[in-house]
Amino acid sequence: MAVTSTNARRDYSLTGPESARAVALGLASAEWYHTEVPRKVMKDLMRRNDAVATRDTAIWLGLMALSALGGVLTWGSWWSVPFFAVYGVLYGSACDSRWHECGHGTAFKTQWKNNWVYAIASFMVMRNPVAWRWSHARHHTDTIIVGRDPEITLMRPPDITRKVLAFIGIPNVFQDFAVLARQAVGRLSPGEAEYIPESEVAKVTCWARIFVGIQAAAVLAALLSWSFLPLVLIGGPRIYGTWHMVLVGLLQHGGLAEDVLDHRLNSRTVQMNPISRWLYWNMNFHVEHHMFPMVPFHGLPRLHELIKDDLPRANPSIAHAYREMVSALLRQRHDPGHYVRRDLPPGARPYRMEFHGEDALPEVK
Amino acid sequence: MSDWVDVCALDDVDEEDVIRFDHAGRTFAVYRDEGGAPFCTDGLCSHEQVHLADGLVLDDEVECPKHNGRFNYKTGAALRAPACVALVTYPARVEGGRIQVQV
Numbered sequence: 001m002a003v004t005s006t007n008a009r010r011d012y013s014l015t016g017p018e019s020a021r022a023v024a025l026g027l028a029s030a031e032w033y034h035t036e037v038p039r040k041v042m043k044d045l046m047r048r049n050d051a052v053a054t055r056d057t058a059i060w061l062g063l064m065a066l067s068a069l070g071g072v073l074t075w076g077s078w079w080s081v082p083f084f085a086v087y088g089v090l091y092g093s094a095c096d097s098r099w100h101e102c103g104h105g106t107a108f109k110t111q112w113k114n115n116w117v118y119a120i121a122s123f124m125v126m127r128n129p130v131a132w133r134w135s136h137a138r139h140h141t142d143t144i145i146v147g148r149d150p151e152i153t154l155m156r157p158p159d160i161t162r163k164v165l166a167f168i169g170i171p172n173v174f175q176d177f178a179v180l181a182r183q184a185v186g187r188l189s190p191g192e193a194e195y196i197p198e199s200e201v202a203k204v205t206c207w208a209r210i211f212v213g214i215q216a217a218a219v220l221a222a223l224l225s226w227s228f229l230p231l232v233l234i235g236g237p238r239i240y241g242t243w244h245m246v247l248v249g250l251l252q253h254g255g256l257a258e259d260v261l262d263h264r265l266n267s268r269t270v271q272m273n274p275i276s277r278w279l280y281w282n283m284n285f286h287v288e289h290h291m292f293p294m295v296p297f298h299g300l301p302r303l304h305e306l307i308k309d310d311l312p313r314a315n316p317s318i319a320h321a322y323r324e325m326v327s328a329l330l331r332q333r334h335d336p337g338h339y340v341r342r343d344l345p346p347g348a349r350p351y352r353m354e355f356h357g358e359d360a361l362p363e364v365k
Numbered sequence: 366m367s368d369w370v371d372v373c374a375l376d377d378v379d380e381e382d383v384i385r386f387d388h389a390g391r392t393f394a395v396y397r398d399e400g401g402a403p404f405c406t407d408g409l410c411s412h413e414q415v416h417l418a419d420g421l422v423l424d425d426e427v428e429c430p431k432h433n434g435r436f437n438y439k440t441g442a443a444l445r446a447p448a449c450v451a452l453v454t455y456p457a458r459v460e461g462g463r464i465q466v467q468v
Contacts, residue, residue, distance in 0.1 A: 105435070137432045141413060293430070
């Protein structure tokens with residue numbers, strides 16, 4: 001079902017009037033809807049292990065090493081293209097899901113493993129590991145609440161050209177590097193200062209310096225060797241291999257409601273092929289993840305089966321989800337209030353009006 | 366020192382688990398460790414107002430269900446961001462097959 005609400009252009013910054021509005025309306029740090037799951041079942045779903053993530057990480061890093069080796073050995077010939085096509089996606093796309101799951105601390109049972117993979121993946125995806133831990137905590141507190149959530153990627157009206165360019169990392173990779181460079185000199189943006197505690201700023205700076213230093217070393221190596229190869233190996237995959245991260249990432253919340261307190265209205269679960277599922281570490285079960293962020297990626301399919309009768313029907317494919325999302329985005333260009341309201345199956349608990357008073361939340365009617 | 370307050374039967378809390386306990390307008394989290402011993406902390410995460418009783422107990426730690434911050438529930442220490450401020454802990458004991466806390 002498609003819905004139109006307000007047409008007003010909104011301010012997505014964390015320091016503008018929308019932020020104060022969200023707080024005034026009770027949308028900040030609010031109580032969110034979640035499907036009832038018996039405690040014993042949830043405890044079983046939340047259970048951690050090292051086995052699955054260790055296996056996947058060994059495959060991930062192993063494939064990266066092999067594809068990089070193949071690319072280096074065939075460098076200068078067309079044979080290097082398939083090797084770097086694989087390497088690029090493993091580096092420039094799979095890094096996002098590893099960053100995400102290890103940032104939650106749920107991928108591995110052993111925390112040092114989460115921390116190490118989180119740091120490596122943060123470097124690959126060009127995100128400051130400290131700053132983004134706080135950013136993502138805010139994203140979970142205030143998911144797609146305008147003026148509160150720093151991770152809203154599809155603002156209305158959407159800039160579709162820019163989102164198409166994102167598939168080749170333009171201009172994101174340069175913006176992300178510029179953010180790291182700014183943080184490396186100890187400066188936070190006003191938005192970052194909203195959600196990063198003062199006590200963490202030194203750590204933000206330290207990690208930014210390490211990351212900028214490694215990227216600068218890759219640039220220096222390219223200049224000294226007068227070859228693109230160092231940049232194809234380090235940093236470059238965020239351009240030529242980032243397409244899968246963007247492909248699946250845009251579907252998480254794209255075209256859905258803003259300013260609601262029910263993840264069934266602002267998040268999307270999409271059935272995907274097994275390769276995308278592996279690269280994405282099951283984040284296609286995105287409603288389930290937001291409702292229960294304690295459930296590790298390998299428990300999400302089971303959680304989906306358990307609660308799917310209380311959720312909108314999952315999109316059956318990436319293509320299906322794109323048809324739904326793109327249609328909404330095209331309309332949002334001239335009707336920013338438009339969004340896709342996803343129908344609930346019979347028997348599901350209805351969207352709770354006490355969470356979404358019509359005066360406060362015009363998007364839910 | 367305040368009096369001991371009855372919480373529940375020992376078996377009402379599984380080993381390596383946590384329950385919510387509300388008393389006198391306050392909320393607490395009452396745990397049992399792997400050996401069955403009881404512990405008690407503030408009920409809400411110090412990062413945001415989320416009930417830790419919905420979280421996960423792993424060894425001596427409890428993980429907040431909202432942002433995966435972690436605390437040592439025996440000492441109250443904050444172990445993992447975004448949890449930065451320690452929880453207040455309270456004495457807990459088993460008397461006559463029931464858990465009691467001193468809050």
